[in-house]
Amino acid sequence: xxxxxxxxxxxxxxxxxxxxxxxxxxxxxxxxxxxxxxxxxxxxxxxxxxxxxxxxxxxxxxxxxxxxxxxxxxxxxxxxxxxxxxxxxxxxxxxxxxxxxxxxxxxxxxxxxxxxxxxxxxxxxxxxxxxxxxxxxxxxxxxxxxxxxxxxxxxxxxxxxxxxxxxxxxxxxxxxxxxxxxxxxxxxxxxxxxxxxxxxxxxxxxxxxxxxxxxxxxxxxxxxxxxxxxxxxxxxxxxxxxxxxxxxxxxxxxxxxxxxxxx
Numbered sequence: 679x680x681x682x683x684x685x686x687x688x689x690x691x692x693x694x695x696x697x698x699x700x701x702x703x704x705x706x707x708x709x710x711x712x713x714x715x716x717x718x719x720x721x722x723x724x725x726x727x728x729x730x731x732x733x734x735x736x737x738x739x740x741x742x743x744x745x746x747x748x749x750x751x752x753x754x755x756x757x758x759x760x761x762x763x764x765x766x767x768x769x770x771x772x773x774x775x776x777x778x779x780x781x782x783x784x785x786x787x788x789x790x791x792x793x794x795x796x797x798x799x800x801x802x803x804x805x806x807x808x809x810x811x812x813x814x815x816x817x818x819x820x821x822x823x824x825x826x827x828x829x830x831x832x833x834x835x836x837x838x839x840x841x842x843x844x845x846x847x848x849x850x851x852x853x854x855x856x857x858x859x860x861x862x863x864x865x866x867x868x869x870x871x872x873x874x875x876x877x878x879x880x881x882x883x884x885x886x887x888x889x890x891x892x893x894x895x896x897x898x899x900x901x902x903x904x905x906x907x908x909x910x911x912x913x914x915x916x917x918x919x920x921x922x923x924x925x926x927x928x929x930x931x932x933x934x935x936x937x938x939x940x941x
Contacts, residue, residue, distance in 0.1 A: 710774040711739025719770055719783040727788030732757045735770050742772020748864065748882055761794045761806065763787045764862045797885050800916050802858045809859025812919055814898065815939040818848040824937040825849055825899050827929065828922065833910045836922035836935045843928075849899045855941055856898040868895045890921060897921070899936045902928040909936075916940075 717737045724730040733744050735754045744751040746758055746768050760766065769782050790806070803810040816822025825844035829835040844852070854874065857867040858881060867876035879895025892907040903909075904923045912935070913920035919938040926934035 710776050712737060712774060714774070714779045714781055717770070717772070717774075717779070717781050719781060721768070721783055721785040723785075725791055727786065728791045729760045729763070729787045729789065730757070730792040731760055731785055731787075733768055733770075733783075735772065740772050740774060742770055745769040745771060749884055749886070759792045759794060760785075760787055761790070761798050762860050762863060763790060763807075795885050797883060797914055798860075800914050801883060801919070802860055806860040809857055809861065809865070811855050811857045811941040812898065812938040813855045813941045814844070814849075814852060815918070815937045816844060818845055818852065821845055825852075825902065826935055827926070828933040828935045830931065830933040831924045832933065833912060833922050833924070836910070836912045836920065836933065839935070840932060843902070849901055851898055851900065854898055856938075866892055866895055868898060868900075897936065898938065899934075902926045902934040902936075 717735065717740055720734050720736070722732040722734065724732075733746065733751070733756050735742065735744075741754065743753065744756050746756070746760070747766065748761070751758070765784055765786050767782050767784050769780055771780050772778070794806075798806065801810065814824045816824030821842070822844065823839055823842050825848065826839040827841040827843060828838055829840065851868070851870045853871050854869045855872070856869070857865075857876070859865045864881050864883070866879045866881040868879070869876055877895045880893045882889075882891040882893075884891065888911045890909045890911055892909075897903045897907060897909065902923070904925065904927055909921040909923060911920075912922050917940060921936045921938075923934050926932055928934065
């Protein structure tokens with residue numbers, strides 16, 4: 679009799695132990711506060727047709743950020759001074775609750791009545807539609823430091839040449855040029871030589887992060903560039919542009935520095 683009682687007590691103890699280990703599942707299901715059609719986007723101009731605009735997403739329960747082509751604003755509302763006249767499309771990237779979405783809105787910029795950051799004028803000139811052409815700031819065989827190996831991963835050392843490659847071994851496009859303008863878009867053209875046809879692309883000038891991005895074309899001195907076509911801006915003035923890559927295609931163990939002047 680005692681044996682049977684002990685057996686039943688053991689069985690009961692095991693059952694309690696296993697039941698105590700069962701997880702308590704509190705299932706929470708995300709639900710959408712609206713659909714994409716219900717997300718309200720708007721553009722407000724500070725002056726009629728002017729280039730200072732406020733991008734707003736004001737639908738409750740929706741969060742995300744604005745992609746305004748030349749950068750991102752990690753907020754539902756952003757005021758920007760847009761440098762490109764004409765019709766532009768801006769994108770809001772957000773979440774409805776259970777899923778992500780993108781939605782766009784167009785804005786027509788008729789006049790650049792709010793002055794841009796000076797970096798824009800230094801890069802493309804005061805005549806932003808006509809733009810500006812840049813060439814290398816040196817000639818091979820003269821000792822000029824215009825295209826050279828520099829320390830890797832350190833923009834502060836960009837102007838410390840390890841090897842002045844441009845003096846003995848100039849880049850393939852040493853006689854070429856690159857042109858930036860804001861004529862309806864952020865236009866960029868690379869010219870292999872003075873008489874070559876343009877290789878057309880676009881560019882992004884990220885002023886806050888001191889970066890220049892090239893898309894669809896290549897930088898002047900491209901053989902020492904990088905696959906992302908992303909460059910640190912070391913110097914940008916009216917008469918000098920210095921770009922730097924932390925790791926070069928020409929030698930991935932080094933950085934590389936490019937020095938340009940207006941044509």
